[in-house]
Amino acid sequence: AAQEFPPQEPPEMTVPTAFERRGDLAQQLFGSTIGDPANLLDLGLMRGIGANVKPFAPTVKEIVERSSKDALNAGKQLSQTTKTINKEMPSQNKEVAYEQDLFTKQLKTPREDNESLFRVAEPSDVSKAKKGTVATPDLQSIHTVQLPTGQFATTTGFSTVQPIRTGFEFAKTPEQVAHITAGLRKSPQEQLVAVVLDKYDRPIQIIRHTIGISNQAAVEPFSLAGSIANTPGAKSFYISHNHPSGLSDLSAADKQISMMLNNLTANTGIENKGIMAVGKGTYSFSSPLGQEIVNQNIPPAIRNKSINMVERVFKRSQVLDKNLISSADDARKMADKIVGDETGLMLLNQRYQPVGFLPVNEKSLLNLRKSGESTNILKALEKANANSAIFVTKKNLSQDQIDNIQKLFNAANVNMLDVLMGETRKSNAMNMSTRGTDFLSIAPPVAGA
Structure with a gap:
């Protein structure tokens, strides 16, 4: 007789923290992962995106929805309890500690976990599968490393994963990019890559951003856009990923990620050409300009050329100072030590330790795009x-x-x-409330910027 196995309980849903500190805007703009449209309901991804997709197993859908709702309610109750406790505790400082962001959303201080920015869309801890993220416990202070654009104790670089064979020297059309990245279809896990092009539309390199699971891959906007910008000679890029289901239809979440990257790179000198998904012999494509290609055949060609696929790695992983920044007072002391009389950004790791300093011309703050300052910051x-x-x-x-x-x-x-400004380095953490993402160039370009 066949062996019988007891029924298994559905996996426990995890309660993410990323969106609690980002609020409704993050849920609207950043709560997306790359994924097959047919899987959106089962994953519990962005609310409303998969509403018209009929799931294969309604009972599974009901279980996931019920579990997700219960977990969300529990998270809200815990968050409210935490706020009540914090309100009742006596405060010795008038300024708020960095337990909240500029929108007063709760943060972890310091962030000791290594969660994915898009964990809200993940039923399990897929952040461990994320490439380019290396745990660096017990970091020690070092002498400052002087680089052309600032001071960096931690630096990343590119390491070659493998050469990708291709039949095209250029990538002037979506069809050619689909051919170049067609090999992704062989992976049972979703992989997301950026095909970075020079001014002649010749591929410079393919950046493997993440490897996900069977139906999604996370996206980290700053490191993806920054790694593209840090590619020497980069003038444009395509985003490509595979759908292990074999169906190449783009989901609403896929297109939203392309628009998010377009917002970061528009009018900066690096053009987002669009996003595509490759399946079993077909591809679909969407561009910010409105071009749509659905389920077209991937063109064949003799693969007698190669392009390197690379991924991000640490070249150096240290800190400028081993102390954690948990309040405005901590930030002032650290600024006196690292920044001095300069103007710029103290760059922090997940534990709020300083890992770099980037000088910024305050006159460029109203002209971030065309001055090149936004690209420098992303880099x-x-x-x-x-x-x-x-x-x-x-x-x-x-x-x-x-x-x-x-x-x-x-x-x-x-x-x-925070923004610390003036001779006294006054904290502005409680005085800022903008949730917009449409950073502008609202002033003439700064001379020499």
């Missing part, structure tokens, strides 16, 4: 693997300047913990 964030920062200046900034730099960080999904 520095990626180079230092920094997902938090504090802006420091001894000058007084206008509210427009503060809002514009904050919008860039919102778009990149990076925590802007």
Whole structure:
């Protein structure tokens, strides 16, 4: 007789924290992962995106929805309890500790976990499968490493994964990019790559951003856009990924990620050509300009050329100072030590330790795109693997300047913990509320910028 196995309980849903500190805007703009449209309901991805997709197993859907709802309610109750406790505790400082972001959303201080930015879309801890993220416990202080664009104790670089054979020297059309990345279809896990092109539309390299699971792959906006910008000679890029189901139809989440990257790179000199999915012999494509290609055959060609596929690795993983920054007082002391009289960004790791400093011309804050400042910031964030920062200046900034730099960080999904300004380095953490992502160039280009 066949052996019988007892029924298994559905997997326990995890309660993410990323969106609690980002609020409704993050859920709307950043709560997306690359995934097959048919899997959106079962994954519990962005609310409403998979509403018209009929699941294969309604009972599984009901279980996931019920579990997700219960977990969300439990998370809200815990968050409310935490706020009540914090409110009742006596405070010795008038300034808020960095337990909240600029929107007063709860943060972990320091962030000791290594969770994916898009964990909310993941039924299990897939952050461990994320490439380019290396645990670095017990970091020690080192002498500052001077680089052309600032001071960096942590630096990333590219390491070749493998050469990719191709029949095309150029990637002037989506069809050619589909051919170049067609090999992704052989993977049972979703992989997301950026095909980076020079000014002649010749592929420079293929950046493997993430390897996910069978029906999704996470995207980290700042490190993806930053790694593209840090590719020498980069002028444009395509985003490509595979759908292990074999169906290449793009989901709404796929297209949203392309628009998110387009917001980061528009009018910066690096063009987002669009996003595609490859399946079993077919591909689908969507561009920011509105071009749509659905389930077209991937063109064959003799693969007598090669392009390197690379991934991010640490070249150096240290800190400028081993102390953690958990309050405005901590930030001032660290700024005195690292920044001095300069203006710029203190770049922080997940534990809020300084890993770099990027000088920034305050006059460029109203002209972030065309001045090249937004690209420099993305490059520095990626180079230092920094997902938090504090802006420091001894000058007084206008509210427009503060809002514009904050919008860039919102778009990149990076925590802007504070702006310290003036001779006393006054904290502005409680005075900023913009949730927008449309950072602008609202002033003429700065001469020499």
